[in-house]
Amino acid sequence: IGQFLRRQRGEEAVRAGAQQLRLIADALPSRISYVDREWRYVFTNRAYEEWFGCAAAGLVGKHIWEVLGDEAFEVLRPYAERALRGERVEYEALFPFKVGGARWMSTNYVPDVRPDGTIAGFFVLATDISARKRSEESTRFLSEATELLASTLDYETTLSNLARLAVPRIADWCSIFTRTDDGVRPLVVAHKDPAKVREVEALMEQFPTSPDQKFGHPNVMRTGKSEFxxxxxDELLVAAARSPEHLRKLRALGLRSGMTVPLIVGGSAIASLTLVFSDSERRYxxxxxxxxxxxxxxxxxAxxxxxxxxxxKRESAERQRTLEEFRDLNEHLEHRVLERTAKLEEITRELDAFAATVAHDLRAPLRVMKGFSKMLIEDYAGKVLDSVGQEFARKIDRASERMSALVDDLLSYSRLARQDVPIQSVDLEEAVDQVLRDMADQIRESKAEAVVRRPLGRVLGHGGLLSQVLANxxxxxxxxxxxxxxxxxxxxxxTDGDGFxxxxxxxxxxxxxxxxxxxIFGVFERLHTPDRYPGTGLGLAIVRRA
Structure with missing residues (x-):
């Protein structure tokens, strides 16, 4: 009896330990199971059971391939065989489960080694890493897509390449529509099977999308909002179909899951991108x-x-064309300016020569007029000419003096146009003193007072021209x-602060x-009549030109 009681207490302890072990296993989020050498489930925790949607009674005793599917079993088989040989195994793989579709799993196999060294089975710890893998794949795809989008500035070519990059990595079908004046048009349709692409292109040509359609590409580009x-x-296919034949062909495509998103530039949707799963069991x-x-x-x-x-580029080309036109215009203008300058220089030379000739030719009769008028005044005073004749002779003399002064000023003005003007240091006091000495008689006759406030300093200039300016x-x-x-x-x-x-x-x-x-600085410009203030009208013009 004592032995029986001890055995009974031992069995109870084992059952309590097993129950405690299950409680612990059920509390873990990972899928935990035990598989024997016959590939049958001996134990599964709650997470494993919930994953396949059945209780432990529905899993225990079944072969792995019965639960996971033949394709998934072939993926895990080489790793499980290593565990049954006594090796601890850890790996990541994509499992095409018969229930729930393909999933990425991170799996650990720990062999169950008996005291005699035999392998009774193996423990399984499986974690679903599909979300992590999708994130990694998404990051990788976005990186490749960004590089592709930056590879060319022809955006239609870029979008076509992008659609082909998307298949089959993130979609079984990918299409891109762009906006036109009349509505929308398909830019590219991509699928791994070229025959199916031709089939869909023919379908779109036979049944073009209405620009007023309340869903799909037209609606997404009209509203700028995604559709998921x-x-x-089938109700969606019925709404999209234009006829019974159209509906039949849409159903034949086997579309399972999809989404359409807008491409927005400058606040307006200019294109739309559609991704669809059809061949695979995947869902968005x-x-x-x-x-x-x-x-x-x-x-x-992009x-x-x-x-x-x-x-x-267009603006740059237009600017380049404008610059070339300006350059041509400038060259033409420069040529015209050179021509005009040459003509003006020729005319100026002719005018200067004419002025010099006229002045020279006028001097001869002036000398004769002045000589004879003096002779009349001096030699025949009180003899033949009366006082009126004497006055006439004096008027002839004064007129000849004015004409002589005019000729001298004309020559001075003309010479200034031809004269080289070398610049050198000039002592202003010496220049002023010399002019005042030369004008001493005129200053005395006019009873004038000339005051020079010294020092005057030195300047850069032409001594002769400066003296002429001072004299005038x-x-x-x-x-x-x-x-x-x-x-x-x-x-x-x-003296100014800038040194002048x-x-x-x-x-x-x-x-x-x-x-x-x-x-008043113009040639022959006068503000008063010659009888009031005599002069030739060239004095200030000579000053300006000098």
Whole structure:
């Protein structure tokens, strides 16, 4: 009796331990099972049972291939055989389960070694890593797609290549539609079987998509919103069909799951991308929809970059054409300017020669006029000519003097156009003193006072031209004063901060009104009649040219 009780207590302890072990195994999220040498399930935890949708009683005693399917068994078989030889095995593989479709699994096999060294079976620890694998594949695909999208700026070629990259990695079917003026048009349809592609292209040609369709490509491009069909129902095919024949052909395609996402550029959907599963058992999830929208976003960015590049290229070409036109115009203008300059130089030379000739030819009769007028005044004073004749002779003399002055000024003005002007350092005080000495008689006759506020400094210039400018300006200061006023001329200099010296010639004359200050520097420009203020009208013109 004691032995029986001890055995009974031992069996109870084993049952309690087994129950405790099950509780622990059921609490784990991983799929845990035990398989014997005959490939039969001896133990499965709750996660394993829930995965296949049946209780332990429905799994224990069954062969692995009965539960997983023949294709899945062939995937695991080489690894399990190693475990049955006593080897611990760890691997990752894609299992085409007969229930639930293909799944990526991370699996560990631990052999059950008896004390005598025999292998009774193996323990299985399986974890579904499909989500991780999808994420890795999505990342890999997006990287390849981005590289492909950046490989060319022809966006239609790029999108066609993208559709072919998508099949069969992320879809059995991939199509891209683009917007046209009349609606939408298919850009590319991709499938691993070219015959099926031709079949669908013929179907789309026979039954073109209506631009007013409330779902699919037209609606996605109209609204800019994605459409997601985790399961393509027959009701959806009926809604899309244009006729019984169309419906029959759509059903024949075996479409199972799909989604359509927009390609948005500049706030408007310019294309749409559709991914469909048909041949495989795979189904799209909301996570897949997010992946497809990211793919579409990158494709849209590539299209926008291609368009921007095209715009920049066209703008650059247009700018180049404009520059070439400007260059041609500039060359033409430069040629015209050279021609005109040459003509102007020729005309200027002719005018200068003409002025010199006229001045030379005028001097001869002037000398005769002046000589004879002097003879009349001096030799025949009080003899033959009366006082009126004497006055006429004096008028002839004064006229000849004015004409002589005019000829001299004309020659001076003409020479300034031809004269080389070498620049050198000039002492302003020496230049001013020399001019004042040369004009001493004129200053004395006009009862003028000339004041020089020294020092005046040195400047860079041409000594001869500077003296001519000083003489003309001082002569005007002596001449243009109100009646009864003795002229007063002050010469001084100031130095600007930029190193320039300004020479001031100030007088108490009648001045020049503001509105006449530009005009008075022209040739033969006068503000007063010669009988009031004599002169040739060339003095300030010579100053400006000098």
């Amino acid at each position: 069909y985790p399961v393509v129902t 999830s909301l996570e897949d929809l997010g992946f497809a929208e990211e793919l579409a976003r990158r494709a849209a960015l 299209i926008e970059n291609a368009r921007l590049y095209g715009d920049v 300006l001082i002569s005007n200061a002596l001449k243009f004063v109100p009646p009864g006023v003795d002229p007063r001329v002050v010469l001084r200099t100031t 010296v300004r020479l001031w010639i100030e007088d108490n004359g009648i001045g020049i009104a503001t509105e006449h200050q530009d005009r």
